[in-house]
Every structure is written in structure tokens, then in C-alpha cells.
Amino acid sequence: MAEAQVIDSGGVNPPSGSVDTRTIGDPVLAVENIIVKFGGVTAINDVSFDVRKGEIRAIIGPNGAGKSSMLNVLNGFYKPRSGQIKFAGKTFPSMDPYYAASHGIARTFQNIALFRGMSTLDNLMTGRLLKMKSNFFWQCLYFGPAQKEELENRAHVERVIDFLEIQPIRRTPVGRLPYGLQKRVELGRALAMDPDILLLDEPMAGMNVEEKEDMSRFIMDVNEEFGTTVILIEHDMGVVMDLSDRVVVLDYGVKIADGTPDEVRANQNVIDAYLGVSHD
Amino acid sequence: MLYRETGQFKRNYAADQQLFPIFQDKILLAAILVVALAIIPFVINDYWSKAILLPFMVYALVALGLNILVGYCGQISLGTGGFMAVGAYSSYKLCTAFPELNLIFVILFSGGCTAAVGVLFGLPSLRIKGFYLAVATLAAQFFLIWMFNKVPWFYNYEMSQITAPPREVFGFLVSGPQAEPAAQYLFVLGFIIVFTWIALNLVRGRVGRSWMSIRDMDIAAELLGIRPLQTKLLAFAVSSFYIGMGGAIIFHIWLGTVEATEAFDILQSFFVLFAIIIGGLGSVLGSFLGAAFMALMPVGLKVVLVDWIGMVPVTAKHIEFMLVGSLIIFFLIKEPHGLARMWQIAKEKLRLWPFPY
Ligand SMILES: Nc1ncnc2c1ncn2[C@@H]1O[C@H](COP(=O)(O)OP(=O)(O)OP(=O)(O)O)[C@@H](O)[C@H]1O
Ligand SMILES: [Mg+2]
Numbered sequence: 001m002a003e004a005q006v007i008d009s010g011g012v013n014p015p016s017g018s019v020d021t022r023t024i025g026d027p028v029l030a031v032e033n034i035i036v037k038f039g040g041v042t043a044i045n046d047v048s049f050d051v052r053k054g055e056i057r058a059i060i061g062p063n064g065a066g067k068s069s070m071l072n073v074l075n076g077f078y079k080p081r082s083g084q085i086k087f088a089g090k091t092f093p094s095m096d097p098y099y100a101a102s103h104g105i106a107r108t109f110q111n112i113a114l115f116r117g118m119s120t121l122d123n124l125m126t127g128r129l130l131k132m133k134s135n136f137f138w139q140c141l142y143f144g145p146a147q148k149e150e151l152e153n154r155a156h157v158e159r160v161i162d163f164l165e166i167q168p169i170r171r172t173p174v175g176r177l178p179y180g181l182q183k184r185v186e187l188g189r190a191l192a193m194d195p196d197i198l199l200l201d202e203p204m205a206g207m208n209v210e211e212k213e214d215m216s217r218f219i220m221d222v223n224e225e226f227g228t229t230v231i232l233i234e235h236d237m238g239v240v241m242d243l244s245d246r247v248v249v250l251d252y253g254v255k256i257a258d259g260t261p262d263e264v265r266a267n268q269n270v271i272d273a274y275l276g277v278s279h280d
Numbered sequence: 281m282l283y284r285e286t287g288q289f290k291r292n293y294a295a296d297q298q299l300f301p302i303f304q305d306k307i308l309l310a311a312i313l314v315v316a317l318a319i320i321p322f323v324i325n326d327y328w329s330k331a332i333l334l335p336f337m338v339y340a341l342v343a344l345g346l347n348i349l350v351g352y353c354g355q356i357s358l359g360t361g362g363f364m365a366v367g368a369y370s371s372y373k374l375c376t377a378f379p380e381l382n383l384i385f386v387i388l389f390s391g392g393c394t395a396a397v398g399v400l401f402g403l404p405s406l407r408i409k410g411f412y413l414a415v416a417t418l419a420a421q422f423f424l425i426w427m428f429n430k431v432p433w434f435y436n437y438e439m440s441q442i443t444a445p446p447r448e449v450f451g452f453l454v455s456g457p458q459a460e461p462a463a464q465y466l467f468v469l470g471f472i473i474v475f476t477w478i479a480l481n482l483v484r485g486r487v488g489r490s491w492m493s494i495r496d497m498d499i500a501a502e503l504l505g506i507r508p509l510q511t512k513l514l515a516f517a518v519s520s521f522y523i524g525m526g527g528a529i530i531f532h533i534w535l536g537t538v539e540a541t542e543a544f545d546i547l548q549s550f551f552v553l554f555a556i557i558i559g560g561l562g563s564v565l566g567s568f569l570g571a572a573f574m575a576l577m578p579v580g581l582k583v584v585l586v587d588w589i590g591m592v593p594v595t596a597k598h599i600e601f602m603l604v605g606s607l608i609i610f611f612l613i614k615e616p617h618g619l620a621r622m623w624q625i626a627k628e629k630l631r632l633w634p635f636p637y
Contacts, residue, residue, distance in 0.1 A: 075503055101505035115496035117562065118489070126493050130505040132486045136514075142481035147294070150485060154293045193504065 022224060024245065025053030027086075029074070029197060029229070034083035036069050036253075043069040044080070045253040051197070056223055056230040058244035058261075060237075062273060065250040067233045068110055071199045074231070075100040075107055102130055104196035108186045108203055110233075116175035120185050123174055124160060127192030128153040160191050164218060180211040187218060197229045198222065204236060212236065216243060241265065249273070299480055316469060321462045329461035331579055334534040337468045338526050339571035343555045344479055344564060345522025350553070351561035352483055353515035354495025355405050359417035361548035362424035363520050365540045366394040367527030369434050372442045375532075383447045383455060387471070387528045394524020395517040397424075402516030406509045421546055428540035441539045444532045455532040464533050471529065475522060479564055482518065491515050492562070554604060558611050560620030569619040577603070 030050035036043045044066045051057045059067045072078040074085070076095035085092045088103050106127075115123050131153060138146035161167055164184055169177060174185055183203060190198055200219070204212045216239055222228050234240050240247060241261040249257040249264055251273040257264050264270055290296040300306050324333065342364060349355050371390035374381060401420040405413055428434050435442050446456025452463035482488050490511045493501035498508055531538050538544070551574060559570020578600050585596040611618055 077499070077503075097502045098505055098507060101503055107503055109500065113497045113500040115493050115500070117496050118492050122489055122492070126489045126501070126506075127504055129486060129490060129493075134486070136487070139485050139487050140478045140481055142485055146481075146485060150297065151293050154297065158293070189504070 022054050022227070024055045027051060028053045028088075029231075030086040031070075031073065032084050032086070034070075034073055034085075035081040036066070036073060036078055037081050042253050043078075044073070044250075046083070047248075047250065047253070047255045048083075049248045049255065049258055050086075051229060051231060052245075053229055054223070054227050055245040056219070056232060056243050058232045058234060058240045058247045059250065060234065060240055060247060060264075061250035064252075066253040067250055068201055070250070071107060071201055071231070071233065074199060075105050101193070104194070105199065106190035106193040106195035106197070107199035108183075108190050108201060110201040110205065112179075112182045112186055114174045114182055114186055114189070117173060119171050119173055120166060120177075120188070121157065121161075121170045123185055123189050124157040124192045125153060127189040128157060130193070156194075157192050160188050163191070163221070164188050180207050183207065183211075183215070184218075187215070191222065195228060197231065200230060200232045200234075202233050202235065204234060204239060212239060219243060297484070299484070313473075317466075321466055324461045324465050326461050329465055330534065332576060333465055334468060335575040336572055337465075337472050338529050338534055339552065339555060339575050340568045341472060341475065341529070342523050342526035342552050343559065343567040343571045344476065345519045345526065346552050347556045347559075347561065347563070347567045348479065348483075348491070348522065349515050349519035351556055351563065351566070352488060352495065353491040353512060353519075355402070355512055355515060356410060356414040357417040357519075358414050358546070358549045358553070359401060359420040359424070360523055360552045361544040361546055362421040363394050363398055363523040364527030364530065364548060365424055365428050365544035366397045366520075367391065367524030368531035368538055368544065369428050369442070369540070370394065370524070371528035371531060372436075372444070373434065375445060375447065376436060379445070383449050383467075383532065386447075387525050387532070390528040391521040391525040394527070395521040398516040398520025398523075399513050402513050405512045405516070418546075421549055425540050425544060441537055442531070443537045447532070455536070457536065459533075468529055468533055471525065475525070476564065476568075479522075483564065487514065495562075554608055556618075557616075558607055558618055560618030561616060563617065563620035565623065566618050566620030569623070573619065574604075 027050040030048075032048045034044050034047050047066075047070070049057075059070060061067055069078055073080055074095060076097040076099065079094040083093075085095055087095070087100075087105075115126060118126070132149050134145035134149055138144050142150075161170060164187065166181065166184060166188065169181060169185075174182055177185065187200070187203060190200075203219070204215050207215065219230060219232070220243065223230050232240070232244060234243075244261060246259060247257070247261055247264045248255060249267070249270050251269075256269040256273060257267040259267070290301065295301070300309060320333070342360065346357065346360055349357055367390045370393035371386050374389055375383065375386045378386075401417060404416045408416060429440055444455045446453060446458060448454065449463075449467060452467075453459045454463050454467045483491075490501070490506050491514075493504065493506055494508060494511050494515075501511075502508060527544065530543065535543060555570035555574040556567060557570070558573050559568065560566025581596055581600050581603070582593070585591040585599065586593050615621055
């Protein structure tokens with residue numbers, strides 16, 4: 001587990017026994033009995049779980065298990081057939097994307113969804129859009145409040161750029177960047193929103209070991225330094241076991257396990273699902 | 281060594297976010313402004329005004345408008361001619377109903393009317409995209425032209441052709457047959473300068489980024505809190521505002537007399553679309569380059585082929601069609617960002633010159 005040691009050097013990993021300085025709070029987000037169907041396919045079948053403030057919550061499961069669909073429910077892209085979502089002290093039958101965004105939920109996508117024609121800087125600045133309020137008149141003049149907030153948000157974005165160590169590609173159109181850097185810029189765009197809850201859909205897919213280590217470090221730092229709650233989908237079990245506080249396991253849309261990484265690893269259903277025991 | 285940004289360090293974000301951060305660009309811009317403001321007005325004559333400068337300037341304004349919608353926000357429109365007609369006819373109605381109203385306001389209000397119409401026809405863009413949206417805007421084109429031709433109220437119950445009454449601005453006659461070329465030129469130039477500056481401000485700030493985010497990846501944009509409908513409608517509004525002003529200026533200043541079916545037909549829509557494709561989608565500079573190319577190339581070809589070589593005008597016209605057609609194909613395949621991108625590449629080469637590595 002060479003990789004794990006590098007990750008552990010951040011000193012936040014409860015399972016490895018190092019000191020955890022974070023405080024995990026009450027649930028900030030919960031889903032109850034969610035069902036999502038596409039025609040005949042039941043992508044999510046009666047799934048409930050909660051996410052506590054400040055924790056890293058992993059969602060794992062084989063391909064097609066419904067993990068991405070779950071994130072789409074959480075930020076309002078998919079409307080569940082039934083069930084409810086508890087968030088920000090309220091209960092919703094389904095989430096509204098704008099509400100989610102304006103109440104601190106940010107996300108990255110499994111297939112990179114950057115604004116390809118725009119530079120890294122502009123992609124990140126777009127993440128600040130909700131914080132920019134000057135009216136159209138000032139925007140036309142690029143003066144007064146418009147310029148002021150432009151500069152303030154630029155300063156904020158520059159901090160994200162420094163944090164992710166992407167200074168040299170500030171002005172590069174993101175379409176020209178290599179895959180690993182695009183993933184990093186996408187994380188940057190989500191971070192630029194100052195999120196309370198960060199949804200990450202396979203942030204390390206297709207990366208080499210070094211890039212994965214960098215990405216793990218960024219995720220842990222965000223979680224530790226800013227107290228950001230992270231919901232993480234990841235296929236690399238080493239990463240999941242090292243990073244996460246609690247794990248939900250989905251299989252064919254059904255939740256088959258939920259608990260700490262150690263509990264989940266020992267769970268017979270999980271072992272069966274991953275070893276491909278037939279489902280009849 | 282001529283064109284460098286090396287050594288021009290930016291000490292704060294404000295300096296880094298200026299419109300023209302590179303010193304040599306500032307010089308070039310200043311030179312263009314000096315020529316445009318201090319030299320051309322003294323040497324301009326009727327031919328240069330009507331055949332070259334006015335067409336270039338109005339099409340630059342219209343192309344800028346269309347580029348905001350197509351190039352920046354990614355919404356396709358074939359209704360440009362119709363929206364220009366809205367600008368022209370609303371300016372006609374405004375200046376005949378309120379003869380005292382200054383022509384500057386007439387043109388601004390006409391832009392406003394066109395923006396409202398543009399928003400109306402932009403509503404379907406929430407539901408439909410790409411090809412289908414193009415067809416919807418095509419319907420707008422045909423409907424609007426039909427309306428201006430068939431509803432007598434729009435042409436004050438006279439002939440379906442409308443004629444611009446003489447109007448003075450700051451004591452100079454800018455519209456009507458007696459208008460001075462220099463006054464007309466400066467009047468239009470004023471609009472160009474102000475509205476180019478506004479467009480540059482919009483596209484580099486929050487509004488521009490929201491448009492481009494919808495263009496590049498609307499799903500992700502929505503999750504950043506961008507509301508797709510509002511954003512698209514704003515693009516339709518601003519775009520139509522520019523196009524409407526362009527239509528009003530074509531009517532009042534350049535042509536003086538227009539008939540909707542002729543001056544603003546579907547060919548106009550294509551003409552402006554070609555201009556932004558050749559000039560560069562999503563580029564303010566590209567709108568100018570494309571308008572210059574589309575408006576000036578026919579004049580240049582005529583001078584060379586007909587006046588110098590003695591070719592039959594019809595043959596020269598055919599050569600023009602072929603040239604435009606092949607250039608469109610070339611740019612769509614080879615350089616979707618058009619002349620503006622080529623200019624940028626040239627500048628990047630120049631930056632490394634004389635030691636390219
Ligand atoms: N928009 C959609 N339309 C139709 N079917 C869908 C849609 N989104 C997801 N599905 C189906 O729902 C099921 C779950 O898909 P989902 O993408 O959530 O899986 P996943 O766990 O993210 O898988 P992977 O690990 O491959 O990313 C799959 O059978 C998929 O085909
Ligand atoms: Mg997935």
C-alpha cells in the first residue's frame with residue numbers, strides 16, 4: 001500500500017489511526033426511499049442514506065449500479081419517481097438545480113463537462129457566477145460595482161488556482177489540456193463556488209497513480225481545511241478505503257451495504273456483488 | 281521584437297483584466313482611431329461613404345449582434361434580415377410619429393423594439409436547439425417580412441416602400457438625400473465605437489461567461505446556478521438590439537429608402553451569418569473582419585475584374601459567389617474561428633519571431 005502511505009501523510013485518516021482533527025456534525029443531506037426509473041430500467045430502487053456535515057461519504061458499486069444517477073438526483077437533474085430529499089432543513093420530493101447550486105452544492109462529472117472554448121480562468125470564474133450580482137447596466141460599462149466584483153472574485157479564483165497548482169494553464173483554453181488537468185480544472189470550477197457539499201463523480205477515473213495521489217490530496221485538503229462535505233463516487237477501492245469516512249454500496253440500484261470502510265469490506269453482500277455472484 | 285508581451289508585467293488583477301493588456305495593441309488601436317476620427321472625415325466623399333464605409337460599418341454592427349447570439353451563446357439564428365427590418369420599420373414609425381425626437385434616440389429605441397421582438401422569437405430556444413431552432417428563426421424571418429409588406433400601418437398607408445425623412449443631429453444633416461457624407465459617417469462611427477466597447481465589456485465579464493457556458497455545456501452551466509432561459513433570452517435581446525440598430529441605420533443613413541422584401545430578405549440573414557463564420561465565431565474582432573470581407577470583397581473584385589481586366593460584370597459576380605462559397609467551406613472545415621483566429625496565430629508567431637522554436 002505505497003499509495004496509501006502517501007495519502008496518509010495528510011494525517012486525516014481515521015482507519016489508519018492517525019489524528020483526525022475534523023469534527024463530523026449532524027446530517028446535512030439525506031435521501032429517503034428514492035426510486036428512479038427510466039422506462040423499464042430501475043436505476044435506483046428504494047435507496048436511503050444520509051450525509052453528515054464535514055465527512056467524506058463514498059458511493060461505490062459495480063458499473064450501472066446507479067451511482068451517477070444518485071448524484072443527479074441530489075442536484076436536481078433527475079426527478080425521483082418517489083421518495084424524498086432532506087436538505088437545508090427542508091424536505092423536497094425532488095431537487096431544483098438552481099436551488100442546489102445557490103445553497104452550496106457543487107459537482108464534477110464522470111465525463112468531463114468543462115466549458116471547452118473558455119480558458120481555465122474563465123471556467124473557474126464561471127463558478128463564481130452566483131456570487132456576482134452587479135446589474136446589466138454596470139456590466140455594459142465594466143465599471144463601478146461590475147469591475148469591483150470582477151476583481152474580488154478574480155482574487156478568490158486565484159486562490160483556488162494556487163491551491164490546485166494550475167497557475168501555468170490559467171490562460172489556456174481547457175479543450176487543449178490533457179485529460180488529468182481537465183479533471184483538475186473541473187474540480188477547480190466546483191471549488192470556485194465555495195461549496196458546502198461537493199459531489200465528485202469518479203474524479204480519478206483514467207488517471208495514473210501520481211495524478212490519483214494529487215487528486216486524493218486535494219480532496220482531503222478541501223475536506224479538512226474548509227470543512228467541505230464530500231460525496232465521492234470512485235472505483236479505485238484503495239482510494240475509497242483510505243479517503244472515506246462512510247461508504248454506501250449500490251448494486252443494481254439497490255443499497256446493499258452502508259457503513260465504515262472496514263464494515264463494508266467485510267460485508268458478504270458486497271463481496272458477492274464485486275465477485276459477480278449471480279443475482280437469481 | 282516588434283510585438284512582445286515579455287517585460288510587460290501586470291502588478292495587479294485590474295491591470296491584467298484590461299481590454300488591451302499588450303502595449304502594441306494599444307498603439308494599433310490608437311492609430312486606427314486617429315485615422316477613423318481625424319483623417320477619414322476630411323477626405324470622405326459620396327462614393328467612399330455609400331459604397332465602402334457605411335456598408336462596412338453597418339454590417340459590422342449587425343455582425344457583432346449576430347455573433348453575440350451565435351458565436352457567444354451558441355444559439356443559431358437565420359432571422360437576422362427580419363430583425364433588421366424590425367429596426368428599420370420601428371425607426372420609421374418612431375421618427376414619423378415623433379418628428380422632434382433626436383435620431384440618436386430613434387435608433388436606440390428601434391434597437392429596443394427589436395430586442396423585444398427578438399426575445400419573443402427566442403422563447404422557443406429553451407425547448408429546441410441547433411437545426412430546429414434555426415428553422416424556428418427562419419419562420420420569424422418570413423413572418424416579419426410578410427408582416428411589414430402586408431400591414432399598411434407599418435408603412436403609414438402609403439407605398440410599401442418607406443423613405444427616411446431628413447433629420448439633423450447636433451445641427452448636421454445626417455439623413456435624407458441632402459445629407460453630408462462626413463456627418464453620416466461620423467454619426468455611424470459614434471454608434472460603432474460605443475457599442476463595440478459595450479460588447480467588449482459584456483463578453484469579458486459575468487454576462488459573457490454565462491453565454492459561453494450555455495454554448496459550451498449547458499448542463500454544467502445549470503449546476504453553477506446559471507438559468508438557461510434567462511441567459512439565452514438576454515443573448516437574444518442584446519443581439520437583436522444590435523441588429524435592430526443596424527437595420528435602422530441602414531434605412532436612415534445608408535440606403536434612405538427601403539422595401540422590406542428587398543432590403544431585408546433571407547439573403548441578408550445568410551450574408552451576415554457568412555460574415556461571422558469567415559470573420560470568426562465568438563470574436564468581436566472577427567465580426568469586424570468578417571463584415572469588412574463580405575462588404576468590401578465585392579467592391580474590390582469589381583474594381584479588379586471589371587474596371588481593370590475588362591471582364592463582363594455578370595462573370596465577375598459569378599466569381600464572387602464561387603469565392604464566398606469556397607471560403608465558407610474552407611473556414612468551416614479548417615478554421616472555425618475564422619480570420620480573427622488567423623490574426624491571433626499571426627500575432628503568436630510574431631511574438632516568437634525571429635526565433636521560432
Ligand atoms: N438518462 C438516462 N436514461 C436512461 N437510462 C439511464 C439514464 N441514466 C442512467 N440510466 C440507466 O440507469 C442505470 C444506472 O446508471 P448510472 O449511470 O447511475 O450507473 P453508475 O453506477 O454511475 O455506473 P458507472 O460506474 O458505469 O458510471 C444504468 O442501467 C443506466 O443505463
Ligand atoms: Mg457513473
